Amino acid sequence: MVTLPEILLFSMAEEREKVIEAEISQVKERAPSIEGVKLITCVPMFVIVSLKKTEQKHLTANLQFPPNYPNEQIVVELKSKTLSDKLLYGLTNVCDQETKKWVGQKQVMVMINFIMNFMEENPLCICSDEISDIKKKMLSDCDDLKLKQKSSQLVFRICQNNYHMSFVLSVPEFYPSVQIGIEVGDYNFPELLKTHFQANAVEIARKCVQPPLKKNSKEPPFKPAPSLKPVCEFLINDCIKKYPQEVCPVCTDRCLPTSPGEKLSGGRQVERVYCGHIFHHGCLRKYMKTPPFTGGKKCPSCGKQIFHQKWRITPELAEARWAHKQARQRELEEVVDFLD
Ligand SMILES: [Zn+2]
Ligand SMILES: [Zn+2]
Incomplete structure (x- = not known):
């Protein structure tokens, strides 16, 4: 039953x-x-x-x-x-x-x-780990990040002191084999710095997906790497957050003016040299013309040789100019002595 x-x-x-x-x-x-x-x-x-x-x-x-x-x-x-x-x-x-x-x-x-x-x-799902890392490690309260899933874009507005820059990163369909796209929006950094930020960000993204021209046989074969986080690290940490706080290695004053729109005299304008340090134009000009010249002028902050298109002279030429200036100074002093 x-x-x-x-x-x-x-x-x-x-x-x-x-x-x-x-x-x-x-x-x-x-x-x-x-x-x-x-x-x-x-x-x-x-x-x-x-x-x-x-x-x-x-x-x-x-x-x-x-x-x-x-x-x-x-x-x-x-x-x-x-x-x-x-x-x-x-x-x-x-x-x-x-x-x-x-x-x-x-x-x-x-x-x-x-x-x-x-x-x-949700096309941004392919870089969700990178996005959460960026949010956690790079952004502070004054910063803003919006995810636009429809257009597969990340819209950033990053601030430091009184400075800011907005940029849009586009994640392509075949990411990470294809690098992210970078577009700069509004900013109040000097044009010179903005150009540097943008050009180098593009270069960093390119290097993530294109093998180097010179092959190193000892290294494993090249594989495209995700470019979103490296680009953000550069733009946020190495540029937008950093430069407003940098001091001029010569006079140790803040290099960028406190109010971004401020009209600057020629000497207070910002120059960026090869190593990445920024100087006041006037401070750098004086520094480049002051001995010692042996081995080229070195950046007072990092010790790397200073390369700048405005000061492309050899140590010998700098030495000669210095000597010439000193001689003229002596001549002038002699004339003054004579007049006394
Ligand atoms: Zn200075
Ligand atoms: Zn330096």
Whole structure:
């Protein structure tokens, strides 16, 4: 004699089996027709499916039918070689919220479409780790970062003292094999510094994806690297946050004026030399004309030789000019003596 609950359990199990069988044949029919979707396993226990938008936007979803399916949420597990664990964790939670809405109904195709849509609508997911690092380590309260998923862009406004610069970084579809795009918006740094910031940021991004011209046989073969974080490190830490606080190595006063718009006399204008240090024009001019000249003039801050297009003279020439100036000074003094 079979007791009632056992009959009930039996019929429920049978019902579950039927529902899953029907769903599985539906999945087998529909899933392969979606671009980028490949069924790996599709059995009454679980469905494993590869979901691929691009080389980078690629993950594997393991969807397991729980004991009370479909009256219980399907269990989603995501794995990826390219997307970060943190992103997968977040996406799994979002999937979990979504499946709640579909309890009592078929859930596999819903999940496949949901994840494919997520990758389509959130192109910045391919650099989610870099973005959270940037937010955590580089930005302070006065700074602003907006993520524009629609256009796959990051919009920054970075401030330091009274200075600021806005820039937009575009993450291309085939990132990180293709470097990010850099566009400078409004800024109140001297033109000279802005040009340097921009040109070097572009160069840093390029170097991340293009192999060096000179091959070093000892090093492992070149592989394109993510360019978003290196570019932000440079623009934020090495430029926008740094220069407003730099002092002139000669007079040790702040190099940039406290109020960015201030009209500066020629001598107080900013010059940047090869090593990256900035000087007041007048201070640098005086320094370059003062001995010792042997071995070239060295930056007082870092000891590197100073290269600047306005002062491209050899130590010998500087020495000669110095001697000439000294001689004239002596002559002048003699004349003055004579007049006395
Ligand atoms: Zn100075
Ligand atoms: Zn220096």
